[in-house]
Amino acid sequence: MEIQELKNKKDVAPNRENDETCCVPTLIEPALGVKQARKAADVFNALADPTRLTILSLIARSERGEACVCDLTASFNMGQPSISHHLKILKDADLIQGDKRGKWVYYSLVAGRDEEIKGLLDTILKIPLGV
């Protein structure tokens, strides 16, 4: 998850008049800030695990839009600490929020990003499984 600065434009040849002569880069516009790329990668990284996607899906499709850790733990062949670990990653990426009520903690999609998150899931889940 290391990050690197884009090289200064001056470091690369400025023009490509004759396209076939040599590899003279047409450097593209200020594409994406370093911080922006890092932040976006963090969000995608939170989504880059089957368990976490399933957790999100379970929460998104649950009757009340929330699920407690014990609900989730019961749904996987995996220890409770692992589920807590995944929940923390989703929470750090601002995808879910926890609400402690009594002894239980109920997780739901972050208010206001509800539709955005469901949209991301839907986009990806439309992809055919291939082969």
Add this chain to the structure above:
Amino acid sequence: MEIQELKNKKDVAPNRENDETCCVPTLIEPALGVKQARKAADVFNALADPTRLTILSLIARSERGEACVCDLTASFNMGQPSISHHLKILKDADLIQGDKRGKWVYYSLVAGRDEEIKGLLDTILKIPLGV
């Protein structure tokens, strides 16, 4: 990137009539197939790196919708093998395609998934950088 089956429904208590008594999971509907979750996680994983996001952004915003490896290599403080490695990951996730013309290989967004990919990038890049 390990995957696990959802536990059988029978493994968890079936009802939650009295909400406050105990943690009796309301198990949610067949949320997400294992294969589907894995495939989706692979795609998100390909997007979960700042360098790869920047590469995608450079390609998407380039004048002709494509860039050769030397263009990209010139844009990063990183060796050419590393760029090739990232390109392979993006290609394996069916996000980009390579076209060899002469000595050069030109990469572009996969035809037909053009808009989908740009949509994913836009969704995430709208996220405020926060703190």
Add this chain to the structure above:
DNA sequence: CCTTCAAATTGACAATCTTCGATGTCAATG
């Protein structure tokens, strides 16, 4: 208080990822 139970945290380990340097491949060119 003392116990119980839900959830978070810690420490350890194996597996995976990012990067690099070195080498291999393949098209163009002389």
Add this chain to the structure above:
DNA sequence: CATTGACATCGAAGATTGTCAATTTGAAGG
């Protein structure tokens, strides 16, 4: 056909990740 340049592949080093077992925290109830 030998060389050059663009790109891919390989092997290794170091960092990061996912999982588990053990422990800790914190609220509820006796």
